[in-house]
Every structure is written in structure tokens, then in C-alpha cells.
Amino acid sequence: MADKNIDLEKNNNPQENTGNMFENENELNEDQRVKILSPGMLVVKRFIRNRLAIVGTVILIVMILFSFIGGALSPYAENQSFYKTSDVAKDYAAAALNNEPQFYYANGVEFENTLVKFEIINAVSQNKTYLKGKDYFYTVTEAGEGFYLIARAEEAATVKLDQNGTAISSEYAQDISSELEEAFMGCITSGEDNLSFEGKDYSVVSMADNTYTLCVAEDVGVSTRKVISLLDKNEKLTFEFMRDFELALNDKKNEFEFDGATYTVEEGNSFDIINKNGEEYACVSDYSIQSTVSGGKISVDEMASIVDAITSRKTEYTNPDGVLCSITNKDTRYTITTDKKTRILDTHAKPSKTHWLGTDKDGMDNLTRLMYGGRISLFIGFVVVIIELLIGVILGGIAGYFGKWVDNLIMRIVDIVICIPAMPIYIILGSIMDTNQVDAQMRIFYLMFVLGILSWPGICRMVRGQILSLREQEFMIATEATGISVRRRIFKHLIPNVIPQLIVIATMDLGSIILTEATLSFLGLGVKFPYASWGNIINAVNDSYVMTHFWFEWIPAGFLILLTVLGFNFVGDGLRDAFDPKMKR
Amino acid sequence: MKKFIIKRLLLAIMILFFVSFIIYALMRCLPTSFVEALANKKAQAGGSKTFAEWMAQLNAVYGLDKGLFDGYGSWISKAITGDFGESWKFTIPVTQKFADVIWYSFVLNVICFILEMGISIPLGILAARKQYSRTDYTITTIALMGISLPSFFFATVLKLIFCVKLGWFDLFGVVGKYHEQLNTPLEKILDMGWHYILPVVTLTIVSIGALMRYTRTNMLEVLNSDYIRTARAKGLSEKVVINKHAFRNTLIPIVTIVGGMLPGLFSGAMITETLFGIPGIGYTSYQAMVEGDIPFTMFYMLFLAILTLLGTLLSDILYAVVDPRVRVN
Numbered sequence: 060m061a062d063k064n065i066d067l068e069k070n071n072n073p074q075e076n077t078g079n080m081f082e083n084e085n086e087l088n089e090d091q092r093v094k095i096l097s098p099g100m101l102v103v104k105r106f107i108r109n110r111l112a113i114v115g116t117v118i119l120i121v122m123i124l125f126s127f128i129g130g131a132l133s134p135y136a137e138n139q140s141f142y143k144t145s146d147v148a149k150d151y152a153a154a155a156l157n158n159e160p161q162f163y164y165a166n167g168v169e170f171e172n173t174l175v176k177f178e179i180i181n182a183v184s185q186n187k188t189y190l191k192g193k194d195y196f197y198t199v200t201e202a203g204e205g206f207y208l209i210a211r212a213e214e215a216a217t218v219k220l221d222q223n224g225t226a227i228s229s230e231y232a233q234d235i236s237s238e239l240e241e242a243f244m245g246c247i248t249s250g251e252d253n254l255s256f257e258g259k260d261y262s263v264v265s266m267a268d269n270t271y272t273l274c275v276a277e278d279v280g281v282s283t284r285k286v287i288s289l290l291d292k293n294e295k296l297t298f299e300f301m302r303d304f305e306l307a308l309n310d311k312k313n314e315f316e317f318d319g320a321t322y323t324v325e326e327g328n329s330f331d332i333i334n335k336n337g338e339e340y341a342c343v344s345d346y347s348i349q350s351t352v353s354g355g356k357i358s359v360d361e362m363a364s365i366v367d368a369i370t371s372r373k374t375e376y377t378n379p380d381g382v383l384c385s386i387t388n389k390d391t392r393y394t395i396t397t398d399k400k401t402r403i404l405d406t407h408a409k410p411s412k413t414h415w416l417g418t419d420k421d422g423m424d425n426l427t428r429l430m431y432g433g434r435i436s437l438f439i440g441f442v443v444v445i446i447e448l449l450i451g452v453i454l455g456g457i458a459g460y461f462g463k464w465v466d467n468l469i470m471r472i473v474d475i476v477i478c479i480p481a482m483p484i485y486i487i488l489g490s491i492m493d494t495n496q497v498d499a500q501m502r503i504f505y506l507m508f509v510l511g512i513l514s515w516p517g518i519c520r521m522v523r524g525q526i527l528s529l530r531e532q533e534f535m536i537a538t539e540a541t542g543i544s545v546r547r548r549i550f551k552h553l554i555p556n557v558i559p560q561l562i563v564i565a566t567m568d569l570g571s572i573i574l575t576e577a578t579l580s581f582l583g584l585g586v587k588f589p590y591a592s593w594g595n596i597i598n599a600v601n602d603s604y605v606m607t608h609f610w611f612e613w614i615p616a617g618f619l620i621l622l623t624v625l626g627f628n629f630v631g632d633g634l635r636d637a638f639d640p641k642m643k644r
Numbered sequence: 645m646k647k648f649i650i651k652r653l654l655l656a657i658m659i660l661f662f663v664s665f666i667i668y669a670l671m672r673c674l675p676t677s678f679v680e681a682l683a684n685k686k687a688q689a690g691g692s693k694t695f696a697e698w699m700a701q702l703n704a705v706y707g708l709d710k711g712l713f714d715g716y717g718s719w720i721s722k723a724i725t726g727d728f729g730e731s732w733k734f735t736i737p738v739t740q741k742f743a744d745v746i747w748y749s750f751v752l753n754v755i756c757f758i759l760e761m762g763i764s765i766p767l768g769i770l771a772a773r774k775q776y777s778r779t780d781y782t783i784t785t786i787a788l789m790g791i792s793l794p795s796f797f798f799a800t801v802l803k804l805i806f807c808v809k810l811g812w813f814d815l816f817g818v819v820g821k822y823h824e825q826l827n828t829p830l831e832k833i834l835d836m837g838w839h840y841i842l843p844v845v846t847l848t849i850v851s852i853g854a855l856m857r858y859t860r861t862n863m864l865e866v867l868n869s870d871y872i873r874t875a876r877a878k879g880l881s882e883k884v885v886i887n888k889h890a891f892r893n894t895l896i897p898i899v900t901i902v903g904g905m906l907p908g909l910f911s912g913a914m915i916t917e918t919l920f921g922i923p924g925i926g927y928t929s930y931q932a933m934v935e936g937d938i939p940f941t942m943f944y945m946l947f948l949a950i951l952t953l954l955g956t957l958l959s960d961i962l963y964a965v966v967d968p969r970v971r972v973n
Binding site: 110111471474475477478479480482483484486487490491494495570574577578581582584594597600603606607610613614616617620621624625627628629632 | 655658659660663667670674675682781784788789791794796797800803804808815915929930933934936941944945948949952953956
């Protein structure tokens, strides 16, 4: 043991060694043994000497670790979406300036036809007080500023008088008692407008030509310019309420009774507040204000502050809960928005400590997607290379060994397969799978299968060419002489001699397959969401906003493809040089 | 020689026959649901033919209602006369659309081809002469990077830098916004040339690698051969050795492979054209394929197959023509 160690030490020092060598000439010395390297070791040595090949190897190791180990180390899953809470301006309420008179009609009133309604509206805007429908009269009385009472009257009697005041003709619509008739005549002479008779209200309307009409009057509606925004959206404003409210307002009363409740009116600058039994009930202003949130209520105080803000042209106000609301204006419409904390997808997030490369459009962590994407891209590369090696080696081996018509047949098949345009077929297949909505995982299998089926001819040609020349060598004659079976001759004695070239071609092909897969995925025809692949990560640039603003989403994937393919090419190149020392000068 | 060429031609025609049969069979393999869904979608568009008419037209051109071999026979007999039917997407005869767009691709490819020759052959020879020097490593690295560069990614990066950040070029299209207002034909050509810059750069960078490495490998082989040693032994200057003895011999494989590349000038660059909006054959056929335009796709696939065949044929023949040492049997 000790002797050996000394020997080894001496070996490390060649100058001392020289003497030693002559002494044990017949022994196989350690340093002699080192000099005679096995062919495999020679290749390794030559490979290591090639700097580019080493760079390529390092790149590949890093990539494989990144993809296969990285995915396991990453705290996130491939399809994990991230959320953030953010202030989103949400529509909160809407207000509209009202210029038009508002009409409220009594419940259950049926007009003769819709035309009458229009005529009433016309009458209000044109300040007419009287109009005649088919069966009824309508009177529009201005009872306050912008406030009109609309009454419907049924003719009970019409009397036409001559200049002396005697009736020259009279018409009675219904049977009316003589007492009423007398009272009616009395009213005409005294010039009174209203008549109460047996608990019924009548009005006497005087018209041109000394004609007087006795009508049964009934209030059917009001028209007002004020807008009352109710606290409770579900409650409806009734005509009676509007009438009583306006009448009270006109009488300068701040309090009125309606339907058994007491309402008080507080006057403000540009708004009034109505309280019902001491509780807030509605806000009166020129604006109609409504909550746009379903089931939401806007307190009367808040309505008042909205109106206040709008009239003083402010764009913000603080609501009673202390939340800042902003008002945007478009013509006479105002939208009130408030920032609400909402949980949304954390899309296109900038790189940060939690997401080193930010997040993508689905709020998924980019770095994690890159790791899983690398797994799929590399996996597809390996599987396709295995498929093409299998087909290529078997067919190439058979063609090369048997020659003659077998060779001819197989080579023609190779010619045909080479001629089949691969890219169009991938694209059509992709769009068929799109139409038939093939499952994302099945797509990957189909993709690998088709890529493999169409890329073997290169390997087949190379294997056949090598075997054609190897077949003629002496060791093949030896195998024939020893009676080894044909299968063993091809796959045990011929193919192993082609392995160096196979390794080189397989390494280079891995790179080009990864490129093809990336291109297809980029076009949206290869690997599809939810699976990540480097190609479909870059697919995000189809949205030009992503391309220009979120470099961290697609640039890294592109560099990973470049580096990986470069790594395979460096290694393949280095291996070729290492296997084939003839290339050295 | 004549016999060889005729033999190769006959072989090529036979291969073409099989390839076209495979392409036809692939089309027949399309799921019926896919074809019918397409025809249905077409029929629903306003002012279009009815579903039955679409299917009838398809049957007429492709013999879908006949057996595989009968259908192929009727299709190929029409195709030989140049009748490929009417494109579904472009609603004009396929060959007419092809004639409209092919020159965009051809010009693009020719420019790239010339640049590729001009850059990769000298660099490849330089790298071989200084094998394992820093120059060699640099050139090899550049070549391999070009091969490894995904064209879609490179094109997008170029667009980001030169179109978006610097604003020198338009993002899409082959002509500028005011192309029609330009006065002289020269200005119009310059405008188109400007739009061709980025696609040309993309295609050239991506494609120089392969030829550069091919040149380097062959030049190395030549430089290692005996006649170069003899030339050196004769005392010829290095210049003469490289330019006369070595270069001419390197040209043999290069001319062969370059000749094989010539038909490819018509094949279009699908990805680059699509990304830059160059309305060439690549972009057009990509649109057609994605939307399932069967007539156009069939034509394009057959066209590509013919180009590939022509390429191999040309390089085989050139190999025999250029190198007198090759004995033809």
C-alpha cells in the first residue's frame, strides 16, 4: 500500500520518474497506463478541452435543474393564480339634473286615451288652464311655483245665458236635483267657482259666450319641478303625498300630515329634507339621486351633500361614513363613484420579492410558469428524439444491412417523408384540435407523435450511410463466419459503431425540436393553457400592450429557449469534434 | 449525364406522385366534423352559398364522395392542369391568389439569400483558417446563436426596439401609411424597401448559421487534405493556397447545397412574414391554414413538396456537374 503511494507520488513528478522507468521496463507502470487512454476517455478529454462545449454543458445542466428541480422547489403551483386587494372605483350612485316637470297621477285613474296625457303635459308647459277631452274636462291650475294641480271634471250641467242673465239653453248631463240647479245658478250670479252640495264638490267653470259649466271635479294629478329622492328606493311617491307636500310648502308650513304620519320639511340651500315622524324620509332638490348598488340606500344627509357638491361644482365629497366619493359629470348626469376594496387577479404584476419575474395575464407567477414550461419543452424534446431514433435506427439499419431492393424501398420512403411539408401539417393539426377542442394533455401527446413521425428521415439516412460502409469491414465477415443472427449482427455489431454520430445528431435535434415546439406553441397551436411552455408564454406578446409594457413576461422565456437550444448545439458541436478527431489540424 | 438526369427526374415524379397521394390522404383524414363545421360556418356568413353548396363544391374538387383512389385520381387530374379550385378564404382561384402574393416572398427571400451568401461563406472560411482561435470561437458562437434563435422571439424583440421604442419602422405591413400619395415609383420602392429591413434582418440572422458552419466544416476538410499539404510543400504563398487551391475545392459542396436552396426562395417565411405583416405566400398560407381553407392549403402543401423535390434534384445534378470526380452510374 505504502509502496503504491510512493509510486503515485513519483508519477506526479515526471522528471524523477524517468530513471524509474528504465528500472522496471517490463512492468506496466502507472504513468504508462495513464498515457494509454481508452477511446471513450479520449473523447471525454477532447470534449473537456473544447470551451464552447463546456459552456453548453453548463447551460444544459442549469436548464435541466431549473426546469425539473426548480418546479419542485418553487413555492407556487403551475396554475396558481394570485389575487390582490385593490381600490377599484365602483359605481355607487347616480344623480341627474331635472329640468322637466314631473307628473304624478292618482292611483287607478284611467285616462280616455294617451293623447290626453300628452295634452296635459303640453298644457302645463304652455300655461293653459283648461282643455277638453272626449268625455271629461281637464283643468290645470298653477298652485305654486312650478307646481300645477291637474283636475278632471265631468260635466254635470251646462248653462248658456243671454246678456240679461237669463238662461237661454241648458243641458244636463245627468239627472240633477232642482236644488243643485238652483245652487248652480246662484253660483253663476255670485261668481263663485266652487260649490259644495250634499258632500260633493263641484266647480263652476265659466267659458266664452257666457256659458257656464257645472262639473264634478276630482284631483287626478300634480305636476312639479321638484325631485324627491326617497331614502327607500322601493317606496313609491304617491300623487296625494306630492299634493299635500306642495300645498304645505306653498302655505309656508313646515309640517303636514299625510296618511296618519307627520312630515316635517327642513329647508336647506339647494335642497329640502323631509322627515317622516322625525325620521329622515326624502330629499327634495333639482336632482334625482339613486343608489346604483343593488339594495343600497343613500341616506338623506348624503343626498343633501351630493346635491351640495354638485351645485357648488365640487368633484368630491365625503359621505357620512367618512368615505371619499368622487363625482364625474357628463351633461346633466352625474356618476358618483367610490373606491372599494376588491379582491382581483394580480395580473401583470411587476417583479417583486414574492414574484421574482412578476405575474402574467392570469395572475400566475412567471418564474414558476417558466420552470414548468421548461419541463414540458425538454420533455417533448426528449420523447420526440427517442421516437425518431427508434424509427430512424431500425429503418436505417435494415436498409443499410440488406441493401438492394430493401434499401431502395426504404430510401424512397425517406424521400417521400422528407417531401411532406411538416410545418403546414403541424398547423392544420393544431387548428383541427382547436375545432374539436382536444384536451390540453392529449394535444401534447399528439404533438410529440407527429413531430416524431416527421423527423426521422435524417437519422435514417445517416445510419444507412454509415452501415453501408461498415458492412464491408472485416469484423462483419467475422460475425457472419461465427453464425451470429442477422438481428444481433445489425443491432449488436453495426449500430454501436454508429452511436457517436447518433449522439451528435440526437443532441442537435433536441435543440431544433424545442425550437419547433416553441414556434408552434407561440402560434397557439402547440402546448396550450393550462400547461405552460416557453413558446406559449411568449404568445402573450400577441397583446401588443404586454409586448411594450411588460418585458418581464416574455423576454425571459425567449432567452431560455435561446440558451437551451444554444446549449444543445454547443454540446452537439463539441461532441462531433470530440468523436471525430480527423477535423483537427 | 443525360441518362442520370432523366433517371433522377423520373424518380422525382414518382416521389411527387406518392407525396401528393399522402397529402390527399391526409386531407381525407380530416375529421368529417371539422370539414362540416367549416362549411357550416362559411354558409352562415351573409350572402354566402348554402351548406349543401359548399359541400357540393368540395366534393366536386376533391371527390370526397368517391373512394380514396378515385377521389385522388379526379383531384390530381385537375391539379395537373393547374385547377386547384377556389380559395375559401380569399374567394378567388387559388392560383390567382398565389400569383398575387408570391413575389413579396420571393423578393424577401432573394435579398436574404444574397446577404446570407455574402456573410456566411467568407466568415465560414475565415473560421476554418483560424481554427480554435478567438475568431473561430466568435464566429462559431454567432453561427450557433443564429441557429438557436427562435425567429418569432427575435422578430418580436426587433419590433419592440425599432418599431415601438425608436419608432423607425411600422409594426405591420409592407407599405407605409402614405404609400399611395408618394409621387414617383422610386419613392414607392424605397418605402417598400424600408418596410423590408426588419424582416430581412430577422431572416438573415436566423439563417446564416447553417451555411456558415457548413462552409467551415468543408473548408476544414479541404485544408486537411493531401493536395493542400502538397501545395504548401511546393512553397506557394498562403494566399494562393487558400484562394486558389482550397477555396475552389470548398466550392463544390457549397455550390451543391446552395443550388438545393434555390427552389426554397419561393417557399416563403411563414413566421417572419406573419409577424411583420408581409403579404407573401407564407403569411397568406398561414391565414389559410389556420382558418381551414382546404383548397389553398392543399395547393401550398403540394407546392412545398415540389420545391423540396426540386431542391434535392438540383443539388444532386449540380453535384455531378460541378465535381468531375463524381462518377455517375
